[in-house]
Amino acid sequence: MNKYLVNLTINDIPVSVPEGTTILDAAKNLDFRIPTLCHHEDLCVAGNCRVCVVEQIGGKALTAACATPVSEGMQIHTNSALVRTARKTIIELLLSEHNSDCTKCYKNGNCELQSLAHEYRVGDHVFIDLVGTRKRVIDNLSPSIIKDDSKCIRCQRCVRTCSELQGVSALAVANKGDHMKISTFFDRPLVEVVCTNCGQCVNRCPVGALVEKTYVEEVWDAINNPNVHVVVQTAPAVRVAIGEELGYDAGERLTGKMVTALKRLGFDSVLDTDFTADLTILEEGTELLTRLKRALVDKDTTVALPMTTSCSPGWIKFIEHTFPEFLPNVSTCKSPQQMFGALAKTYYAQKKGLKAQDICVVSIMPCTAKKYEANRPEMRSSGYKDVNYVLTTRELGMMIKQAGINFQNLEDSHYDSIMGESTGAAVIFGATGGVMEAALRTVYEVVTGREVPFTNLNIVPVRGMEGVKEAKVKIEGCLPEWSFLEGIEVSCAVAHSLVNARDVMQAVKDGRAHYHFIEVMACPGGCLGGGGQPIPTNNEIRNKRAAAIYEEDAGLPLRKSHENPEVKMIYEEFLGAPNSHKSHALLHTHYIPRKRY
Amino acid sequence: MSSIKIELHENQVKELVEVCRSFNNEAGELINVLHKAQGIFGYLPAEVQEIVARELKVSVAKVYGVVTFYSFFTMVPKGQHPISICMGTACYVRGAEKVLDEFKRKLKVPVGETTPDGKFSLNCLRCVGACGLAPVVMVGDKTYGRVSPDGVKEILAEYA
Numbered sequence: 236m237n238k239y240l241v242n243l244t245i246n247d248i249p250v251s252v253p254e255g256t257t258i259l260d261a262a263k264n265l266d267f268r269i270p271t272l273c274h275h276e277d278l279c280v281a282g283n284c285r286v287c288v289v290e291q292i293g294g295k296a297l298t299a300a301c302a303t304p305v306s307e308g309m310q311i312h313t314n315s316a317l318v319r320t321a322r323k324t325i326i327e328l329l330l331s332e333h334n335s336d337c338t339k340c341y342k343n344g345n346c347e348l349q350s351l352a353h354e355y356r357v358g359d360h361v362f363i364d365l366v367g368t369r370k371r372v373i374d375n376l377s378p379s380i381i382k383d384d385s386k387c388i389r390c391q392r393c394v395r396t397c398s399e400l401q402g403v404s405a406l407a408v409a410n411k412g413d414h415m416k417i418s419t420f421f422d423r424p425l426v427e428v429v430c431t432n433c434g435q436c437v438n439r440c441p442v443g444a445l446v447e448k449t450y451v452e453e454v455w456d457a458i459n460n461p462n463v464h465v466v467v468q469t470a471p472a473v474r475v476a477i478g479e480e481l482g483y484d485a486g487e488r489l490t491g492k493m494v495t496a497l498k499r500l501g502f503d504s505v506l507d508t509d510f511t512a513d514l515t516i517l518e519e520g521t522e523l524l525t526r527l528k529r530a531l532v533d534k535d536t537t538v539a540l541p542m543t544t545s546c547s548p549g550w551i552k553f554i555e556h557t558f559p560e561f562l563p564n565v566s567t568c569k570s571p572q573q574m575f576g577a578l579a580k581t582y583y584a585q586k587k588g589l590k591a592q593d594i595c596v597v598s599i600m601p602c603t604a605k606k607y608e609a610n611r612p613e614m615r616s617s618g619y620k621d622v623n624y625v626l627t628t629r630e631l632g633m634m635i636k637q638a639g640i641n642f643q644n645l646e647d648s649h650y651d652s653i654m655g656e657s658t659g660a661a662v663i664f665g666a667t668g669g670v671m672e673a674a675l676r677t678v679y680e681v682v683t684g685r686e687v688p689f690t691n692l693n694i695v696p697v698r699g700m701e702g703v704k705e706a707k708v709k710i711e712g713c714l715p716e717w718s719f720l721e722g723i724e725v726s727c728a729v730a731h732s733l734v735n736a737r738d739v740m741q742a743v744k745d746g747r748a749h750y751h752f753i754e755v756m757a758c759p760g761g762c763l764g765g766g767g768q769p770i771p772t773n774n775e776i777r778n779k780r781a782a783a784i785y786e787e788d789a790g791l792p793l794r795k796s797h798e799n800p801e802v803k804m805i806y807e808e809f810l811g812a813p814n815s816h817k818s819h820a821l822l823h824t825h826y827i828p829r830k831r832y
Numbered sequence: 833m834s835s836i837k838i839e840l841h842e843n844q845v846k847e848l849v850e851v852c853r854s855f856n857n858e859a860g861e862l863i864n865v866l867h868k869a870q871g872i873f874g875y876l877p878a879e880v881q882e883i884v885a886r887e888l889k890v891s892v893a894k895v896y897g898v899v900t901f902y903s904f905f906t907m908v909p910k911g912q913h914p915i916s917i918c919m920g921t922a923c924y925v926r927g928a929e930k931v932l933d934e935f936k937r938k939l940k941v942p943v944g945e946t947t948p949d950g951k952f953s954l955n956c957l958r959c960v961g962a963c964g965l966a967p968v969v970m971v972g973d974k975t976y977g978r979v980s981p982d983g984v985k986e987i988l989a990e991y992a
């Protein structure tokens with residue numbers, strides 16, 4: 236598409252930008268930052284906060300830079316006296332309704348309103364303070380998310396996130412005028428509505444109105460208790476994002492330093508969720524092959540296909556609410572986090588001579604939905620809560636800072652053993668398409684005895700940020716026992732962001748699409764764009780984290796889950812075979828149909 | 833409010849589903865559908881909003897947002913005798929607010945709510961066009977003019 240260039244000046248500096256560019260982005264080209272609140276790159280324009288106003292010479296009123304495209308000959312001033320006064324007034328008005336107890340606020344130090352107030356040196360109250368006239372309502376019933384309306388500036392980023400990216404619309408604008416607020420259905424607590432706990436709204440809320448529920452203090456208590464053996468597991472996407480909390484640019488791979496930091500924090504054993512990611516591939520791959528065999532050989536018409544992945548708890552909650560009729564299609568495999576918890580309190584306990592009740596399992600996850608998942612009543616296969624506490628990448632950053640660790644100077648170290656070994660296939664679980672790629676690497680080889688026919692094992696069609704990706708892999712030259720799959724083209728789909736997952740499932744439901752296997756990740760970009768990842772997260776940052784994940788995979792000696800030596804060992808010593816009786820008891824689960832609205 | 837389970841009449845539910853269908857189940861018709869729904873049920877409890885959301889394929893939170901935005905939608909059942917006090921300019925300057933205060937005091941409910949026995953509900957109206965009679969109060973279909981705070985007691989007595 237050939238776009239015309241538009242010429243304008245910003246602060247008297249001439250610039251040419253393609254037609255349709257907003258004033259905000261044109262200014263960015265010249266390295267002028269215009270402050271924003273309601274604007275977010277991932278979302279459509281709302282234009283409701285007006286903090287981005289600029290002056291247009293000859294214009295009647297100030298213009299919202301985020302919502303106005305450039306036009307020929309425009310003369311824009313981003314920092315004139317008029318602009319500064321207007322912005323200051325807007326900030327003061329926001330603060331007059333805002334419960335500004337920054338020192339006690341979870342977002343202190345990472346809050347867009349606080350930075351603006353600081354930047355504009357907002358002083359004493361100019362407007363009548365309305366905070367005291369309102370009842371403070373906090374919803375803290377969810378194990379994942381806290382919603383504090385007294386901090387809300389009504390920018391509606393959360394509402395747009397939940398509907399545009401997630402297709403959930405758990406949040407809407409209710410009431411009007413002075414009473415306007417962000418509300419669920421009948422203002423019910425988030426745990427009682429369709430919310431998937433994905434935390435995408437938390438990641439985009441500019442202030443402290445939507446935050447994760449933190450368990451940092453509980454984890455410190457466990458670490459400081461000499462009678463408790465505290466095991467920590469780290470999800471694949473954390474190692475490529477933790478740097479952003481600690482002064483690095485996006486896309487740094489910091490696995491080794493992160494492991495050292497966790498040891499210094501005092502965890503008794505630093506282990507890897509990647510180990511159970513590899514294990515998931517064997518369990519889930521076997522489940523897929525079993526389902527295919529039942530459908531193709533036994534002609535069993537009750538077998539549910541396509542099979543979908545189950546590692547994203549936001550996706551699980553979504554399908555429970557939205558497509559409960561498809562729950563039999565969801566793999567019965569628990570997520571790697573929960574497999575880890577169940578094994579830590581059984582297998583690991585046995586090997587280390589520990590009692591399950593003396594072990595505390597902490598997870599570091601890019602995700603807020605994992606907090607909810609760990610609390611599900613099904614997740615107690617060890618007889619205890621399998622995973623005790625789930626922290627986000629952000630909370631790990633907080634702990635490292637609290638402990639005064641100079642992260643950048645740390646040496647690299649290795650994960651402990653057992654349950655610390657992993658392959659490249661597990662690392663790519665952190666990116667959209669990664670589970671599919673890992674599964675294909677293993678399943679193809681199990682069935683044919685040969686490596687999956689893609690250069691360097693890189694299954695490129697399932698990578699990247701396209702909302703829905705499709706791939707077909709033709710199975711040829713099967714080993715005798717798998718001959719029923721000879722010539723079959725395995726048809727796969729990969730979706731990330733629940734709005735895309737909904738499209739894929741609707742297509743399956745309407746009979747418009749026919750797949751064998753579907754991977755769904757609730758968050759944009761997969762776990763690397765999870766709700767618990769550093770703020771901000773946007774497309775550029777997601778791409779950098781993804782590149783880091785694929786680099787990490789490419790650099791590892793083992794890149795296929797079935798080659799993980801500790802995985803082989805656990806089957807020999809403990810589980811027997813994939814989908815064995817014991818595997819089913821510890822590593823598989825069931826789902827609950829929930830109300831749609 | 834939301835904790836009380838309300839049983840809707842099967843016929844009314846059918847009628848509502850029909851209403852949605854008559855608007856082609858279009859999300860854009862949400863406000864019109866809600867209007868009709870309020871006509872059928874008298875008010876819009878959670879259960880009714882859920883049906884509308886399901887039929888029009890919009891989220892319940894969105895429906896709730898719309899219901900709470902427009903003041904002509906109500907989520908509480910009207911009383912047996914709905915009382916409306918005109919707050920148009922003419923009535924207002926002639927003391928409608930004092931009349932309203934008296935109703936609130938006597939019935940012990942705020943505007944927009946219904947007495948616990950379900951007998952009276954209290955609401956404000958924009959001008960009803962009977963300015964000559966200001967201040968005006970309506971109880972059901974019956975209109976009372978030149979109402980003073982002292983007259984409130986007599987009006988309520990009529991429905992005792």
Ligand code: SF4
Nearest residue numbers: 336337340346442443
């Ligand atoms: S939301 Fe931001 S401005 Fe408000 S109290 Fe918290 S840190 Fe301060």
Ligand code: SF4
Nearest residue numbers: 387388390391393440
């Ligand atoms: S909760 Fe946060 S994101 Fe949502 S409107 Fe309020 S301030 Fe904006």
Ligand code: SF4
Nearest residue numbers: 397430431433434436
């Ligand atoms: S956590 Fe996810 S599903 Fe829940 S309100 Fe936020 S964006 Fe919506």
Ligand code: FES
Nearest residue numbers: 273282284285301
């Ligand atoms: S950022 Fe432009 S109006 Fe809010």
